[in-house]
Amino acid sequence: MAKGDRKRALRGRAGRMKGGRGSGRGTTGHVRLWGRHPVEAALKNPARQHRKLWATREAIETLDGELPVDFPIEYAEVTDLARLVAKDAPHQGLVLECEPLDGIFLDDVATGDPARPVVVLDQVTDPHNVGAILRSAAAFNAACIVTQDRHAPPESGVLAKSASGALETVPWIRVVNLSRALDDLAEAGYWRIGMTGEADATLAEALPAGPVAIVLGAEGEGMRHNIEQHCDALAKLPISSVIESLNVSNAAAISLYAVATRS
Incomplete structure (x- = not known):
């Protein structure tokens, strides 16, 4: 698919739903x-x-x-x-x-730059975690984070405090349909890697050279089955068996570091 065609695919689906901003602002009121x-x-x-x-x-x-x-x-x-x-x-x-920030177009920020990964969050609802992920996204030059509007926290003082300023600098894309957004990212050239402890491959083994979308699920529940089905590969972090899993914000930070330092 040509680059112009990929652009049109993003514009016509999750990237520009309901006036082009997913479902609109994720926060109502002040x-x-x-x-x-x-x-x-x-x-x-x-x-x-x-x-x-x-x-x-x-x-x-x-x-x-x-x-x-x-x-x-x-x-x-x-x-x-x-x-x-x-x-x-x-x-x-x-x-x-x-006022809450206006929504942003997915295709305005997910431009296929290999050095700028996209972070996709599946039903991560804790504002502390989302704020911390925004902070890591800023630190490792991620292009944006993507969430479903109905299963993500609104902008708030708690989230902004955890983000330590990154709420203002990292684009946050809210979409109606996360699976459709993942399809659009694939059409734009992103390799979608779902992070799960059940995977056989490590993230280092699964990382390609090109653009990457890191997909993370909520703590405990993990990614939904339908979201896993929209990933190109599943991967895990090589953590010790002493601990069952990492906090999702820690997993996001380590994953973004892995992308930034891949050879």
């Missing part, structure tokens, strides 16, 4: 982010629409760069900020209310 790294990254992201920043005067001084003159800021004490966020959340004197 999002509150807290902590220096998430707030600073959101403030620097031109794609974010900001509503209001609550902050201590000391915390404002820690931010990198100057806020616009007319930026809506309300100075507050630490105890006041604690009432705006989840209990015991480490807000570090900064709480930002903003």
